[in-house]
Amino acid sequence: MKIVVLGAGAWGTALAVSAAANPLAQHTVTLAARDAHQVQALQQHRENTRYLPGIALPPRLTVDVLGEVEASGVRPMKSLLEGADLVIVATPMAGLRGMLSTLRGCSVPVAWLCKGFEATKAGAPFGLLAHEIQAEVAPELKAGILSGPSFAQEVARGQPTALVAASADADVREALVAAFHSPMLRVYANDDIAGVEVGGAVKNVLAIATGLCDGLNLGLNARAALITRGLAEMTRLGVALGGKTDTFMGLSGLGDLVLTATGDLSRNRQVGLALAKGQTLTEAVAALGHVAEGVYSARTVVQRAAVVGVEMPIAQAVVGLLDGRLQAAQAVALLMGRGPTAESVPA
Secondary structure, eight states, X not given: OEEEEEOOSHHHHHHHHHHHHOTTTOOEEEEEEXXXXXXXXXXXXXBXXXXXXXXXXXXXEEEEXXXXXXXXXXXXXXXXXXXXXXXXXXXXXXHHHHHHHHTTTOOSOEEEOOOSOOOOOTTOSSOOOHHHHHHHHOTTSOEEEEESSOOHHHHHTTOOEEEEEEOSSHHHHHHHHHHHOBTXXXXXXXXXXXXXXXXXXXXXXXXXXXXXXXXXXXXXXXXXXXXXXXXXXXXXXXXXXTOOGGGGGSIIIIIHHHHHHHOXXXXXXXXHHHHHTTOOHHHHHHHHOSOOHHHHHHHHHHHHHHHTTOXXXXXXXXHHHHHTSSOHHHHHHHHHTSOOOOOOOOX
């Protein structure tokens, strides 16, 4: 199977490494990046020293430059994708719309890795999920998402991991399973792309809240309550946007939430920890050196929830923190000061 991964960040590189190293599949994998200097370094060192230091690129993994214009000396997209069986878009959410536009007319399955909502555009009431962006810019694509509880470093090292391949198209689900299922990486198929995407988006926001909780030393009771009630918020929004309740009890819901909220490799959790220490949002993001999607999608999560009439007090508190309207202690007091209510999640 020929797999092309567009984007050489941590997650794109990790999946390319995992697929190329699969001893049972013998895949041919190409990892493509726009930055010619990055490509040269990857080819020379056979390692992504910026995003995954210490992880060797397998022999079956080739690295190429991603581009569209012949005159630039960069290999054009059409040539890069020639003979591919599967295309993986490994850009952040902010780059997804442009990449999908470039892939219009692609005849093989396409899947993205990014989690979150697109930033709200001027004049629009809210930002879109990835599959909604695809429906706007390239509706003819056979497309889906690969998601679930996963840190790039652990996948690249071959540590046991389970992911979800979600798409309304069975061909896409089957292609993702064939590409990435291996002795150390289990891939489960799911046709609920809306639910899987909402889980991947909202868990990043909730991880910021959990990092704040731990950074303030509020205790394990508080962490458990926050994660559980956060799961209820996630489920309410997901069902309102067309997802299935069961999806949020699985890998892309509860599983991804627990990992991102409690694992110290989580960038979104690190933002919450930094805010609890009194750092500004600018300082916290700059110290990461990577994208923390929850910072950029939190506002859109709350906007989308308001449009569909879903109450999300934890997410609203996170937005207040990120906007500078609330201090850490105020956010906690606001959540704990809410009136009593019955515990419930959508049936």
